[in-house]
Amino acid sequence: MKNEPTMLPEAPASATAKMTSPAGIEWMVTLRDLSASGLLKKINRLEDELLGAGWTSATASNVGSDANAPAADGTPVCPVHRVPMKRSKFNGWYCSQRDSAGNYCKEEVKN
Numbered sequence: 001m002k003n004e005p006t007m008l009p010e011a012p013a014s015a016t017a018k019m020t021s022p023a024g025i026e027w028m029v030t031l032r033d034l035s036a037s038g039l040l041k042k043i044n045r046l047e048d049e050l051l052g053a054g055w056t057s058a059t060a061s062n063v064g065s066d067a068n069a070p071a072a073d074g075t076p077v078c079p080v081h082r083v084p085m086k087r088s089k090f091n092g093w094y095c096s097q098r099d100s101a102g103n104y105c106k107e108e109v110k111n
């Protein structure tokens with residue numbers, strides 16, 4: 001084939017950021033574009049919008065991929081619900097979320 005294009009088509013680009021909403025909910029925000037330069041424009045625009053609306057970066061304060069890793073302030077996070085656990089009256093921590101049947105989450109951390 002002599003007619004191959006000399007320019008490679010640009011590979012689709014994507015970027016994912018972990019953001020925390022003003023309500024404290026963590027979101028994985030993924031942006032896609034057909035080019036890196038287009039993606040960068042989208043990132044800049046979204047950053048302005050989110051930060052202007054009070055969102056913060058979740059990755060800055062919560063480094064690491066282990067869902068069981070305690071948050072920066074030492075509060076454990078429920079591996080099922082990804083929410084900070086509550087201090088138990090007894091020892092350790094419990095998750096205050098309920099499942100669809102109304103039963104409390106069974107995740108707990110002893111300390």
Ligand SMILES: [Zn+2]
Nearest residue numbers: 078081095105
């Ligand atoms: Zn839970």
